[in-house]
Every structure is written in structure tokens, then in C-alpha cells.
Amino acid sequence: MVSLRVLFGLLPALGAAVPSAALRRDVSSPLLEEFNRFSQYTAASNCLANHNGSSAGSPVYCDAGFCPLIKEADTEIIKGFWGLSPGDTTGYLALDRTQKLIVLAFRGTVSDENGWTDLMLGYTDAATACDGCKAHKGFWGASTAAMDNLTSTIDTAVAQNSDYKLVVTGHSLGGAIATLAAVRLRNAGHTLDLYTFGAPSVGNLAFAQYITDQGSGNNYRLTHGPDEVPKVLYKTSRHWLFHILVPEYSQSSPEYWITSGVGVSVAESDIKFIEGVNNETGNLGTQEVTMAPHGWYMGNMSVCAQT
Secondary structure (H helix, E strand, O other), X not given: OHHHHHHHOOHHHHOOOOOOOOOOOOOOHHHHHHHHHHHHHHHHHHOHHHOOOOOXXXXXXXXXXXXXXXXXXXXXXXXXXXXXXXXXXXEEEEEEOOOOEEEEEEOOOOOHHHHHHHOOOOEEEOOOOOOOOEEEHHHHHHHHHHHHHHHHHHHHXXXXXOOOEEEEEEEOHHHHHHHHHHHHHHHOOOOEEEEEEOOOOXXXXXXXXXXXXXXXXXXXXXXXXXXXHHHHHHHHOOOOOHHHOOOOOEOOOOEEEEOOOOOOOOOHHHEXXXXXXXXXXXXXXXXXXXXXXXXXXXXXXXXXXOO
């Protein structure tokens, strides 16, 4: 989502956020481990070894010194995908036999085409997902093309592994695509858990509310401190001038807000559970304009950046 830096200069003028009431509590130790696990699966979506022509049948790869929870598990890539158009959507579908998981992971912004996808800020109609829903044109187009390519493979994997949990995950742009993919899979009858890390808004208030209420699994939307990406569309669309260019964007609930610094391990007490669509008690209410927290979600999200 680096391409959204073009909007960051606008944010200091957006005014102070008005905090909303929030339920804030530490997360459990088992949930913290799951956040670490899926942060690692998401980071591994950067690795070329997981999304090339020979990746199917191989274990999920991660650079040396990273992704310990993946490396201790019995994993196998079902399908790697790359360059899906529009959007140059890239990632992989894998089995984790140790944890009994089917993991669909989407890569974030790497290529120029990914960047153009980020910047297609206008709405497109998303009534096929939910009544009254409008979606970010770039995210919707990329997700639709990806799921047209992947759905039959996912259906087969679920049918062949009926006792496994389906999980969809992604960071940044990958988190936006993962969110829309999860909506489509749930609408088609799948039960799944969704983990996103630093994901931007994907659509209007009706869409955020639908994602929040959809059910058929749990949503874990992680943000980190004042990370700009999860809040930039929300804030820019509410500015008295820039709302003319950027339509209204909202963020779903719940949010899991990481309050610790960059480059340090995250403890249970460092993550706050914040409930409510567009709740400004967490990331949405921060005023600092920075990308520093975006690359650190439980760990380094740039593993395999060149591999």
C-alpha cells in the first residue's frame, strides 16, 4: 500500500478525531499465537518460492530466521498464483496439516500494477455482495478476478479436508483483497476466519457493517499504532474538501490494535480489542502521519521481499 503515500500529506489537515466508546481488553495467549501464526503466513506471501510454477506440492517457504510457526508445521502448497489481472494479485493456497488449516494468503503492494490498484479510489457497485454496498474499485476488481480463478480450487480443498479450518489472510493491499475474498466465500456458504494486517477500508458504511455482521467465522482486523494505511481512506473521505475526490470509506469491527513499538515482540497486553464500526478509539483516532508501523505486524512483514 506504499502508493497511498500520495494521500498522506493531506492527513494533518483532517482535524482531531473524536474518540468513541470502546471495549478494551487484553487478548488471550492462544489468540496471540494465532496472530503470530497468520502474520507469518501472510509475510510468506512475499516469497517467490510460494507462488511460482513449481510451488505446488512444496512446503510453505520463508527466509531463514523468520516464520518459526510455519517451519515447525507440516505444510504443503496447493496452488501458488501470481499476476492475476487486473491488479497483479499474487499469493498462495496451502495446507497446514499440523494445525488442520487451509490458508489462503494474499500479497501486499509490490508491483506498479498493485500500486495502480491501490489508487483506484472511486466506488464500484457491490450489490452482488450485499444490499447498498459500494466497494473500492481497484480492490473489488482485483478480488473478483482472483476469486474467479481460485474458487474452484478452494472448494475442492475444503471438500477433501472437511475437518480443516479455512483461513483467509493478507497484509495491506493483500488484506483488502482478503477481506473481499472472505465476503464472497462466506456468501457462497463457506465458514472461515479472516485475519488482516494493516488493511485499508474496502468500501462504504453499508459494506463495513455487512462485513462486521456477516458471521460464518471470525474477523480479526489488526492495526498497529498510527499506521497510516488502515486510516487513510477513512480520514481523507471525511475531510471538508477532499471528500469531493474520495467517497466515504468505513472500517469494520472488531479491531485489534497493537500499541507496542516497531521491531519489538508483541505481548497480550499490547493488543487492545476495540468494538464498533468506525470506532476512533484505536488506529482511526491517531493523528501521527507515519508508515513505520505498517511493516511490523507481530514481526517483519517484508520477509522474502527479494526472494
